[in-house]
Amino acid sequence: DIQLTQSPSSLSASVGDRVNISCRASQSISLFLNWYQHKPGKAPKLLIYAVSGLHDGVPSRFSGSGSGTDFTLTITGLQPEDFATYYCQQSYSAPMYTFGQGTTLEIK
Amino acid sequence: EVQLLESGGGFVRPGGSLRLSCEGSGFSFSSYDMTWVRQAPGKGLEWVSSIGDLGDTTYYSDSVKGRFTVSRDNSKETLYLQMNSLRAEDTAVYFCTKDYGDYPTRFDPWGQGTLVSVSS
Numbered sequence: 001d002i003q004l005t006q007s008p009s010s011l012s013a014s015v016g017d018r019v020n021i022s023c024r025a026s027q028s029i030s031l032f033l034n035w036y037q038h039k040p041g042k043a044p045k046l047l048i049y050a051v052s053g054l055h056d057g058v059p060s061r062f063s064g065s066g067s068g069t070d071f072t073l074t075i076t077g078l079q080p081e082d083f084a085t086y087y088c089q090q091s092y093s094a095p096m097y098t099f100g101q102g103t104t105l106e107i108k
Numbered sequence: 109e110v111q112l113l114e115s116g117g118g119f120v121r122p123g124g125s126l127r128l129s130c131e132g133s134g135f136s137f138s139s140y141d142m143t144w145v146r147q148a149p150g151k152g153l154e155w156v157s158s159i160g161d162l163g164d165t166t167y168y169s170d171s172v173k174g175r176f177t178v179s180r181d182n183s184k185e186t187l188y189l190q191m192n193s194l195r196a197e198d199t200a201v202y203f204c205t206k207d208y209g210d211y212p213t214r215f216d217p218w219g220q221g222t223l224v225s226v227s228s
Contacts, residue, residue, distance in 0.1 A: 028126040034214045036153075043112075043203065043218040044145075044153065050212055087153050094157045095141070095167040102152040 002026055002093050006086075006100035012092075012108040013078055021073040023088035023102045028068045032092035035064055035073045039084045047086075048073065083107050110134040110217055113202050117222030124194050124226070130187040130204030130219060138162075138226065141207040143215060146200035149212075153213070157182035170187050194226045
């Protein structure tokens with residue numbers, strides 16, 4: 001089974017900051033890596049697909065990079081609505097999927 | 109607008125059963141693979157099960173295999189998850205989501221979720 005490990009598990013940042021969230025896969029997953037945003041009581045939202053593709057309607061301050069086993073979600077210029085939990089997800093082994101354990105972004 | 113609406117959650121004793129439903133609207137339901145994902149209290153997202161667009165292919169995580177059954181009724185545009193032999197560790201919010209429809213696979217959109225509580 002492919003495992004995804006996110007780091008950090010949580011981080012504090014201020015509005016306007018740039019933050020990076022890392023996702024490491026237990027084996028190479030090529031470009032089969034997506035990112036989601038989840039707020040309590042809400043439906044998760046797709047942000048980034050195939051490592052760096054920006055999903056429809058997602059602000060350009062969100063970006064993704066990486067390949068193979070190491071991936072990064074970057075938020076440039078944090079906005080108040082960005083404070084949430086972020087998950088990476090692999091579809092390399094579709095239709096068996098895996099999510100990372102999540103990174104909670106909190107207001108400093 | 110594409111929408112997914114889950115229902116059927118509730119409280120159940122260990123060993124009991126529950127059937128979740130997910131009604132889709134705003135898209136051609138029968139054309140898309142569908143997936144269930146859950147989130148236990150204080151935990152992250154966990155893939156549970158997926159089903160092909162025709163309903164003839166199904167997949168399960170090891171944690172639910174043999175206990176849960178995914179199905180769909182395309183005429184009713186509804187996805188189901190039959191959960192049997194429920195355990196305390198199945199307590200979670202269950203989300204349904206659809207394959208976006210492009211390659212590679214990603215999930216969009218998601219429903220708001222339905223809460224399943226398993227306790228004695």
